[in-house]
Amino acid sequence: MKYLIGSILISLLLFANNFNNNQFQSSDFQNWQKQYGYYNTEFERQYREMIYNQNKKLIQEHNSKQNITYRMQENQFMTLTHEEFVGIYLQETEVSIPEITILNQDFYQPLQAVDWRNYTTIYNQGSCAAGWAFSVGSSIEAWFYIRGGGQNISVSVQQLIDCEKNSSGCSGGINTQAMLYALQDGLYNSQNYPYVGTQLACKATKSGTYFINNYTFVGGSTQSLQSSLQNYPASVGLDATYWQFYSSGLFSNCSENVVNHYALAIGFDSNNNWVVQNSFGSAWGENGIIKLPPNNTCGILNQAYQIY
Numbered sequence: 304m305k306y307l308i309g310s311i312l313i314s315l316l317l318f319a320n321n322f323n324n325n326q327f328q329s330s331d332f333q334n335w336q337k338q339y340g341y342y343n344t345e346f347e348r349q350y351r352e353m354i355y356n357q358n359k360k361l362i363q364e365h366n367s368k369q370n371i372t373y374r375m376q377e378n379q380f381m382t383l384t385h386e387e388f389v390g391i392y393l394q395e396t397e398v399s400i401p402e403i404t405i406l407n408q409d410f411y412q413p414l415q416a417v418d419w420r421n422y423t424t425i426y427n428q429g430s431c432a433a434g435w436a437f438s439v440g441s442s443i444e445a446w447f448y449i450r451g452g453g454q455n456i457s458v459s460v461q462q463l464i465d466c467e468k469n470s471s472g473c474s475g476g477i478n479t480q481a482m483l484y485a486l487q488d489g490l491y492n493s494q495n496y497p498y499v500g501t502q503l504a505c506k507a508t509k510s511g512t513y514f515i516n517n518y519t520f521v522g523g524s525t526q527s528l529q530s531s532l533q534n535y536p537a538s539v540g541l542d543a544t545y546w547q548f549y550s551s552g553l554f555s556n557c558s559e560n561v562v563n564h565y566a567l568a569i570g571f572d573s574n575n576n577w578v579v580q581n582s583f584g585s586a587w588g589e590n591g592i593i594k595l596p597p598n599n600t601c602g603i604l605n606q607a608y609q610i611y
């Protein structure tokens with residue numbers, strides 16, 4: 304009996320030793336935790352390290368392929384499984400998909416490329432599926448800056464999350480509902496109603512400061528969105544199911560018939576690739592931006608709206 308316990312102890316010690324070795328070797332995960340935060344329990348830490356390593360492998364395998372159009376990179380989502388990423392950040396919305404007209408380039412005058420990235424601010428929505436609110440908040444800010452004579456305002460996205468009752472706060476929402484709210488109630492300045500990234504009781508007791516006149520559908524065709532983007536950015540609904548580790552390049556691993564996230568279309572390049580600003584911070588994508596190939600990639604033409 305004594306002997307048996309002794310050998311169990313020894314193997315436990317060996318295991319602990321191995322474990323320490325692994326811990327030493329996995330300095331990448333240590334560095335990741337240093338940047339994004341440590342896990343509280345040993346159990347959680349081990350589980351998250353395993354997911355981290357799986358994701359690292361996925362990224363390496365993707366980037367080592369010869370025929371890829373976009374690259375992946377490590378970011379804040381490294382310790383989330385694909386299912387967790389979809390569950391936390393995305394919410395499929397039941398929106399009617401309009402008729403999409405894709406004309407051959409031969410049949411319309413190509414428009415001048417445009418890119419509003421220097422007129423917008425990149426935000427990070429944190430662990431809250433509020434892409435819809437950031438998309439609309441950013442489109443209002445862009446309007447004031449570009450059309451409002453260089454006014455650099457910062458509207459309350461938190462107010463939309465807490466107060467816009469036709470959406471579901473951090474569990475998703477719809478851009479046109481947020482626009483309707485800004486039309487009817489007006490938005491506070493973000494300094495007066497700051498972002499906390501979780502849904503709380505509505506604290507708006509009076510009308511906000513920033514109203515919009517109305518909003519209009521600008522999707523349905525490449526020409527429609529391109530010509531609208533000549534003026535200022537647009538709020539767009541998209542399929543972001545596989546956006547977790549997007550880093551750079553042209554992304555098209557998505558469906559044209561799903562809307563589970565909203566972002567801000569800020570332009571298109573001379574090859575008609577869409578330039579879209581996301582709200583996953585500037586460490587995600589190309590400085591917070593993703594590029595999508597022409598036409599209705601990821602459903603960009605389905606729910607494109609501009610405020611005015």
Ligand SMILES: *[C@@H]1O[C@H](CO)[C@@H](O)[C@H](O)[C@H]1NC(C)=O
Pocket residue numbers: 368370
């Ligand atoms: C890339 O190449 C691999 C094989 O090397 C193939 O299985 C895959 O379908 C290709 N992907 C694309 C998008 O062409």
Ligand SMILES: *[C@@H]1O[C@H](CO)[C@@H](O)[C@H](O)[C@H]1NC(C)=O
Pocket residue numbers: 405406407408596597598
């Ligand atoms: C976009 O649509 C046009 C017209 O149908 C087509 O010629 C072109 O190949 C499409 N581009 C992509 C990237 O799907």
Ligand SMILES: *[C@@H]1O[C@H](CO)[C@@H](O)[C@H](O)[C@H]1NC(C)=O
Pocket residue numbers: 418419420421
């Ligand atoms: C943004 O501003 C920088 C610095 O002035 C400039 O180099 C860059 O070309 C601008 N980008 C766009 C898309 O206008």
Ligand SMILES: *[C@@H]1O[C@H](CO)[C@@H](O)[C@H](O)[C@H]1NC(C)=O
Pocket residue numbers: 421422423424448455
């Ligand atoms: C607006 O102001 C903020 C905060 O001062 C600044 O970080 C941002 O760059 C400004 N935006 C533009 C488009 O100039």
Ligand SMILES: *[C@@H]1O[C@H](CO)[C@@H](O)[C@H](O)[C@H]1NC(C)=O
Pocket residue numbers: 467468469480481483484487
């Ligand atoms: C919510 O939706 C209803 C029905 O579409 C609409 O009448 C109402 O104005 C909306 N309220 C807000 C705050 O968007």
Ligand SMILES: *[C@@H]1O[C@H](CO)[C@@H](O)[C@H](O)[C@H]1NC(C)=O
Pocket residue numbers: 486516517518
């Ligand atoms: C906003 O536009 C819609 C569609 O054009 C129109 O029916 C509605 O009356 C407008 N609302 C306001 C407040 O102007």
Ligand SMILES: *[C@@H]1O[C@H](CO)[C@@H](O)[C@H](O)[C@H]1NC(C)=O
Pocket residue numbers: 545556
């Ligand atoms: C889309 O992304 C998923 C997850 O990275 C991957 O498994 C799948 O092969 C990709 N599909 C294409 C067509 O690239």
